[in-house]
Amino acid sequence: MGLVTLKEILKMHDGAVGAFSTYDQYSAQGIVQGAEELSLPVILMIGSGPLNKPGNDYVGQIMVQLAKEASVPVCVFLDHSKDDKTCLKAIKLGFSAVMIDGSHLSLEENIAITNKVTEAAKALGVSVEAELGALAGIEDGEEVKQAKMTDPEHVEKFLSKTDVDGLAVSIGNAHGLYKGEPKLDFERLQTIAGISGETPLILHGGTGLTLAQFAKGVELGIKKINIGTEVKKTYIEAFIDTHEKNVSSYDMVEIPQACKKAVAEMVKEKLEFFANGWRELV
Numbered sequence: 001m002g003l004v005t006l007k008e009i010l011k012m013h014d015g016a017v018g019a020f021s022t023y024d025q026y027s028a029q030g031i032v033q034g035a036e037e038l039s040l041p042v043i044l045m046i047g048s049g050p051l052n053k054p055g056n057d058y059v060g061q062i063m064v065q066l067a068k069e070a071s072v073p074v075c076v077f078l079d080h081s082k083d084d085k086t087c088l089k090a091i092k093l094g095f096s097a098v099m100i101d102g103s104h105l106s107l108e109e110n111i112a113i114t115n116k117v118t119e120a121a122k123a124l125g126v127s128v129e130a131e132l133g134a135l136a137g138i139e140d141g142e143e144v145k146q147a148k149m150t151d152p153e154h155v156e157k158f159l160s161k162t163d164v165d166g167l168a169v170s171i172g173n174a175h176g177l178y179k180g181e182p183k184l185d186f187e188r189l190q191t192i193a194g195i196s197g198e199t200p201l202i203l204h205g206g207t208g209l210t211l212a213q214f215a216k217g218v219e220l221g222i223k224k225i226n227i228g229t230e231v232k233k234t235y236i237e238a239f240i241d242t243h244e245k246n247v248s249s250y251d252m253v254e255i256p257q258a259c260k261k262a263v264a265e266m267v268k269e270k271l272e273f274f275a276n277g278w279r280e281l282v
């Protein structure tokens, strides 16, 4: 199947597609492997912070190559770029979707930067995700203290003036690990879903939400769920566990393999629930 756009992948089944953050070759391989074992589509994403680190263009190239060779549909996605420059860089690397995050800007400025990126992306057949309202928490080391819930009135105006393939919403979800039990404003989500029509809605900050919350979100129209922190946690825990079993071996062959396998197992569990399992909880 190989590399597909965000627009295409979000139409492939009735549930939501999992989008997982990657940081290196092994996490990327684990994510694709998990999807292949279930024959389900997957979104392989990297944040603009990690992509812009020295030498990490190669991680982007690996992601595109893995997608092209995959037996399942894979969308290669740039997560949270605040500038058009990084979006253009990802498009050059062969990514099939980019997120321009103007959620920290005024509505008018957000519309303007989204349209600027969309114009360049669409000319090359690349999908675009935007965001309205801001999430609290830490994304790639950058902290946002105060969440700003998505205003349904802004959704109407934003979507009438842009042409995006997905819209990320802020309904109480947060990046990083939740402090206490997360509370999601499903009434707000329902209102937004009534306005957004054909534009798929996206839920960021998936790590730490309950299965019941995922299920309710998908039922109300969430088509893509972002998982970042859980990839890191799974990878690092597998790294430490495997290393501690034989500390003196410093096993650079088996440790990354164990990390890859652990990521694949976590991805399988999430992908299956987002695609099918959620139905049993609504």
Ligand SMILES: [Zn+2]
Pocket (backbone or CB within 6 Å): 080, 139, 175, 204, 205, 226
């Ligand atoms: Zn996010």
